[in-house]
Amino acid sequence: MSAVVPRRVAVLDVGKTNVKLVVVDAIEGGEMWTRAAPNRVRAEGPYPHADVDAIDAFLLDALVDAAAAVGVDAVSITAHGATGALVGTGGLALPVLDYEHDGPDAVADDYARVRPAFEETFSPRLPGGLNLGAQLFWQAAAFPDAFARASAFLTYPQYWAWRLTGVAATEATSLGCHTDLWAPGRSAFSSLVGRMGWGGLMAPVRSAFDVLGPLRPELAARVGVGGTVPVCCGLHDSNASLLPHLQGRGGPQTIVSTGTWVVAFAVGGALDRLDAARDMLANVDAHGRPVPSARFMGGREFDRLTEGRAEAPDAACVASVLRRGVMAWPSFAPGSGPFPGAAGRWSTDPAGLSAPERTAAASLYAALMTATCLDLLGAAGSITIEGPFARNALYREALARLSGHTVLASSGATGTSSGAAGLFANPARTEAVLTPLFDGRDLSSATFADYASRWRECAGY
Structure with a gap:
């Protein structure tokens, strides 16, 4: 840890859908500067893989502009899970596999004979490349010569730290994210x-909090920063969202990190409630401690349900959706979440629904799926929502009604960024506020209770 706490921390946030650079005030909290771009998967080559060259170009251009606009004192990194890099002399030994590729399924039976028991790893068996161990097993079998040329394996945030500093590392939050x-x-x-x-x-x-080294001199010169710019080891994105809430608060609480994935962390919960068949697992926090968790691909499903055209519903629209029983049942991301074997379906032909109606049904779907995760975890205490769903009023209010717990919403745009910046200091707690009622009459009515009851029955819960 640096003796002098850097203030302007540039956070590289590599999400599954988008990549961002956010400059965070690590002392006072708050975002000073931000830029984002789509994170696209490349299809050519031996298998679908991350476009690391495009991310690298985005990162360096954004660092140049951020340094000119507000200044950069340090760099931290957060990235999605189920991803790692095999590196050798001169760079990657194999492309960074897209975890949604089904290649590892080809050796599923062989892998099942060597993977550890759930009681050892608290890592459920997942499809495709969602278990990082399965990725490595398949790559070793399918590309033995390239695999043999690898000199080191790096978890994904640390791959980017390696590109910035030349120092190789792995880290517990990414290793503890259903990797086996x-x-x-x-x-x-x-x-x-x-x-x-x-x-x-x-x-x-290495610890997420460790400074792996300074920004490489040639990069510092290109970015236009003087002196030594420290680069933090970094951590898994959902754990970055969790980190600020672990500071100075005792007792059970629930953090719901939202993005492409919705991950519910039951801080203070019991590991013996975890069910490997329902996408429940132990994540590992930045201090190395296991945290009971459950998840589903909520952001991806929301986009599919709304066809990427979300439009906030008004109270009359929500009331109509509830009254008519317009709902979606899981799962629109097969193989994951609390209903991994279910095929997603609508109660009616969605082609006949308006954009606000689809958005209302999608918001209710996400709230009901989240509530299912919380129920399975036995989650206790207040619920704090981080990320995009924190701005969805219907989702927040429905979750409050379904759970019976106080629901708070973090006001920052990206909890991952503030958490990652906090690796250089005590993470600034993003202000959390009580959610306003979306429409107390509709969501406290018997109609909503009947809607939720029917959804659970049809979902098989």
Whole structure:
């Protein structure tokens, strides 16, 4: 940790859907500057993979402009999970696999014979490349020569730290995100790593809070920053959202991190409630502690349900959707979430619905799925929503009615950015506010209760 706390922390936030650079005031909190771009998957080559060159170009251009506009004192990194990089001499030994690719399923039976038990890793078996151990197993089998050329494996935030500093690392929040590679109870690599002979491949485990090194001199010169700019090891994005809420607050609480994925963290919850068959797992927080969690691909499903044309419904629209029982049932991201084997369907032909009606149904769907996750976790205490769904009034109010708990919404645009910036200091708690009622009459009525009851029945819960 740097002796002098940097104030203007540029956070590279690599989400599954978008990549951002946000300059955060790490002392007072708040975002000083931001830029975003789509994060596209490249289809050519041996398999679908992250466009790391495009992200790198975005990052450097954004750093140049941010440094000129507000200044940059330090760099921190957060990125989505289920992703890592095999590096060798001169760069990547293999492209960074897109975790939605189904290639690893081809060796699923062989992988099942070597992966550790859920009780060791608290990592459920997931499809495609969602288990990072399955990715490595498939890459080793399908591309043995390239795999053999790899000198180190880096978790994804640390891959970007390596590109900025030249220092290789892995880190517990990304290793603890349903990878099969980490044993949270021992804070060590799982038995899979030894069984496969990957111990020498894994880059050293470093704390999320560690400064790996300064920005490489040639990059600092290009960006236009003088002196030494420290680069933090970084952490998994949902855990970045969680981090500010772990500071100075005791007792159980629930944090719902939203984005492409909706991840519910039951801080103070019990690990023995976790059900591997329902996409429940133990995440690992920035301090290395396991946190019972459940998740679903809520942002992706919301976009599919609204066809990417979300339009806020008014009270009359919501009342009509409730009265007519217009609803969507899980799951529109097969293989994940609390209903992994279900095929998503509508109660009516969605082509006949207006954009606000689809948005109302999608918001209610997301709230009901979140409430299911919280119920399965036995989540207690207040509920704080981070990320895009914090700005969805219908989602917030429905979740409050469904859960019976106080629901708060973080006012910052990206909880991930403030959490990642806080690695250089005590994370500034993003102001959380009580949610205003969307329409208390509609969501406290018997109509809403009947709607929720029917949804649960049809969803099989």
